[in-house]
Amino acid sequence: MIEYDEQDKRMVLKLVYYGPALSGKTTNLLRLHDLLAKEGRGDLMVLDTKDDRTIFFDLLPFFLTAPSGLKIKLKVYTVPGQVKHDATRKAVLQRADGVAFIADSQLSEVANNASSFENLERNLSFVGIGIDVIPLVIQYNKRDLAGIVPEDDVMRVWGKTGLPVLMASALQGWGVVETFRKLVELTYDHIDRKYGLNSNHGLDRETFLVKLTQASEGEE
Numbered sequence: 001m002i003e004y005d006e007q008d009k010r011m012v013l014k015l016v017y018y019g020p021a022l023s024g025k026t027t028n029l030l031r032l033h034d035l036l037a038k039e040g041r042g043d044l045m046v047l048d049t050k051d052d053r054t055i056f057f058d059l060l061p062f063f064l065t066a067p068s069g070l071k072i073k074l075k076v077y078t079v080p081g082q083v084k085h086d087a088t089r090k091a092v093l094q095r096a097d098g099v100a101f102i103a104d105s106q107l108s109e110v111a112n113n114a115s116s117f118e119n120l121e122r123n124l125s126f127v128g129i130g131i132d133v134i135p136l137v138i139q140y141n142k143r144d145l146a147g148i149v150p151e152d153d154v155m156r157v158w159g160k161t162g163l164p165v166l167m168a169s170a171l172q173g174w175g176v177v178e179t180f181r182k183l184v185e186l187t188y189d190h191i192d193r194k195y196g197l198n199s200n201h202g203l204d205r206e207t208f209l210v211k212l213t214q215a216s217e218g219e220e
Ligand SMILES: Nc1nc2c(ncn2[C@@H]2O[C@H](COP(=O)(O)OP(=O)(O)OP(=O)(O)O)[C@@H](O)[C@H]2O)c(=O)[nH]1
Pocket: 019, 020, 021, 022, 023, 024, 025, 026, 027, 028, 052, 053, 054, 055, 078, 079, 080, 081, 082, 141, 142, 143, 144, 145, 168, 169, 170, 171, 172
């Protein structure tokens, strides 16, 4: 549910990284912050944590201006994965324009992934967003570990949903930008259909993607 002010030429978009506790949502944002160019992105806010676990949310903002002068702010949030923080998850999910579901690839986490995804379905419905409508990508994180669900099994389960599924190791820094790029792509298409980003604002998909996912120089 895009915040769009035609008069002011401003648009605020919200992407949410969702998933079970300790799946690597905060680590995804830390890596995005390191891997993406400074130009066009703000600072990462990691809010109150307890033992490195998110209590409220983390936020990484991006800014870009379309040729029409439309100013777009893209806010990327994480939710706290611990079951007890459900009220906060609902609050963060309000008015979301896209979701990345970060699953933990470890065999021991299969049940937690499933219940977190059910929780996402329930909470999206609670905040009035259709899970079939909102841009949604799935990331299987922690691929660097032993004792993980094989990729074939992941695809067998998720393939039939038609959702994009990406493998990643946020710890090692791979699959993270790819996941973000996929979500940004889907979100662009979703907004373009409604607001004509290309036709009304001269902002094509490629430019949108490039501006938001430029690699930072020097470090990898
Ligand atoms: N081995 C491995 N560890 C990871 C990976 N991603 C994250 N971790 C570790 O998993 C732990 C939890 O990561 P966080 O990013 O804090 O997890 P979170 O999903 O934000 O957790 P909550 O805030 O409690 O919901 C940390 O110790 C990370 O270093 C990964 O790809 N591989």
